[in-house]
Amino acid sequence: xxxxLQDIPRVKTITKEDFLKLYFKPQKPVVIEHFxxxxxxxxxxxLDYMKAVGGNLTVPLYDDRPVDYKDGFxxxxxxxxxxxxxxxxxxxxxxxxxFLWNAIKEIPKLQQDFSFxxxxxxxxxxxxxxxxxGQDSYTFMHYDxxxxxxxxxxxxxxxxxxxxxxxxNKFLYxxxxxxxxxxxxxxxxxxxxxxxxxxxxxxxxxxxxxxEVLYMPEGYWHxxxxxxxxxxMSLRAIARNPxxxxxxxxxxxxxRNFDNIMRRLKGQKWxxxxxxxxxxxxxxxxxxxx
Numbered sequence: 001x002x003x004x005l006q007d008i009p010r011v012k013t014i015t016k017e018d019f020l021k022l023y024f025k026p027q028k029p030v031v032i033e034h035f036x037x038x039x040x041x042x043x044x045x046x047l048d049y050m051k052a053v054g055g056n057l058t059v060p061l062y063d064d065r066p067v068d069y070k071d072g073f074x075x076x077x078x079x080x081x082x083x084x085x086x087x088x089x090x091x092x093x094x095x096x097x098x099f100l101w102n103a104i105k106e107i108p109k110l111q112q113d114f115s116f117x118x119x120x121x122x123x124x125x126x127x128x129x130x131x132x133x134g135q136d137s138y139t140f141m142h143y144d145x146x147x148x149x150x151x152x153x154x155x156x157x158x159x160x161x162x163x164x165x166x167x168x169n170k171f172l173y174x175x176x177x178x179x180x181x182x183x184x185x186x187x188x189x190x191x192x193x194x195x196x197x198x199x200x201x202x203x204x205x206x207x208x209x210x211x212e213v214l215y216m217p218e219g220y221w222h223x224x225x226x227x228x229x230x231x232x233m234s235l236r237a238i239a240r241n242p243x244x245x246x247x248x249x250x251x252x253x254x255x256r257n258f259d260n261i262m263r264r265l266k267g268q269k270w271x272x273x274x275x276x277x278x279x280x281x282x283x284x285x286x287x288x289x290x
Contacts, residue, residue, distance in 0.1 A: 027217035041113035055083025063095040089229040098132035121237035133226035147219035148236040157230030171201040
């Protein structure tokens with residue numbers, strides 16, 4: 001048995017008007033296959049190019065180890081020169097990923113390779129973020145702290161994507177005071193005996209190829225696995241739904257700080273309690289619904 005996932009709709013290209021009408025307003029994901037073919041990045045951005053323009057930069061690396069109470073928010077697990085990291089990606093599978101790296105700020109030349117597309121939303125131009133990964137590396141199922149509208153542009157290789165909207169929270173074993181699900185759930189091959197409520201979740205799936213753009217609506221959960229070494233760039237626009245915007249403010253100002261305080265006060269007991277509560281609360285919510 002596998003997760004109940006439908007294919008994310010695909011279009012060759014799209015107008016601003018159709019995007020707003022068909023996908024943004026109903027908050028549905030879409031893959032646009034040929035929207036950036038005119039960008040210089042479409043033909044030049046690959047791992048070798050990134051090594052050539054930024055190989056001497058030191059980059060933060062993350063892997064799939066469980067959250068530790070000593071870890072700060074988005075604190076890297078290791079650091080490495082970008083050139084050495086790209087050599088590693090091309091040589092062998094590795095769990096190390098680059099996550100939320102503002103490469104455009106450190107390598108201004110990259111700004112010449114793309115333009116900010118007009119989707120009818122005001123994009124935050126100061127924070128184009130890059131993400132790199134090796135074969136079979138993946139992100140935990142999570143959603144972004146600001147519940148933004150995200151446009152995810154993929155380069156080189158192939159990437160597996162699984163999405164859920166916020167209506168599926170009660171089935172996903174969400175960690176309280178956090179933005180992730182239980183980290184021991186393998187969303188590529190879930191154990192339904194251990195995580196039975198996942199059978200009720202309804203989501204989306206796709207595989208992104210070089211040059212394709214994925215639109216992820218506000219607050220969508222996302223799991224991403226690199227089927228081959230590659231990298232992506234995300235552009236974002238703030239949440240337009242007032243409820244989502246208020247949740248984003250709460251997450252940034254209250255939730256994140258509260259969680260950090262509790263980690264300092266209670267240490268690993270706080271992390272263990274949250275993991276236990278993810279199971280207890282998920283089963284309790286579904287028992288009430290039944």
